[in-house]
Amino acid sequence: MIDITLADQALIKSHIILPRVLSAFERDIALINATLKTPGPYVDAIAEAQRKLTADIYEVRKGFRTRGIKVYEEVTDGDGVTARYKCRGYQAEMRIRWSMMTAEAGVLMRKYLGLNTDQYVDPTVPERLRGL
Numbered sequence: 001m002i003d004i005t006l007a008d009q010a011l012i013k014s015h016i017i018l019p020r021v022l023s024a025f026e027r028d029i030a031l032i033n034a035t036l037k038t039p040g041p042y043v044d045a046i047a048e049a050q051r052k053l054t055a056d057i058y059e060v061r062k063g064f065r066t067r068g069i070k071v072y073e074e075v076t077d078g079d080g081v082t083a084r085y086k087c088r089g090y091q092a093e094m095r096i097r098w099s100m101m102t103a104e105a106g107v108l109m110r111k112y113l114g115l116n117t118d119q120y121v122d123p124t125v126p127e128r129l130r131g132l
Contacts, residue, residue, distance in 0.1 A: 004087045011063045012094050016083050018057050021105050025050050049112035
């Protein structure tokens with residue numbers, strides 16, 4: 001029996017997705033600065049989202065230390081990302097396809113920008129599984 005909990009899996013998933021959301025925000029700031037005449041307010045909103053996101057990435061890393069999780073390899077291919085990790089002595093891997101990553105990233109971006117994400121939450125999914 002593998003002793004990897006849903007909370008462990010949620011942390012690993014966050015470890016995979018959150019840095020990519022941060023990169024998307026960085027890309028968007030560059031694009032906004034290059035194309036808009038008054039980029040300031042938009043860049044400020046995204047910069048605030050980046051600060052919140054960076055704090056959450058820090059919390060994920062802290063959670064890794066607390067729970068004994070170590071991602072030792074991430075492989076990106078045309079279909080998605082596979083993270084190989086150790087969790088309290090157990091080895092496993094998690095795969096996230098690009099289609100799932102894109103959907104999750106869109107919801108997370110809205111969340112960090114302070115927008116309402118209720119329409120993206122499926123109420124039939126148990127609360128304990130919503131973070132996965």
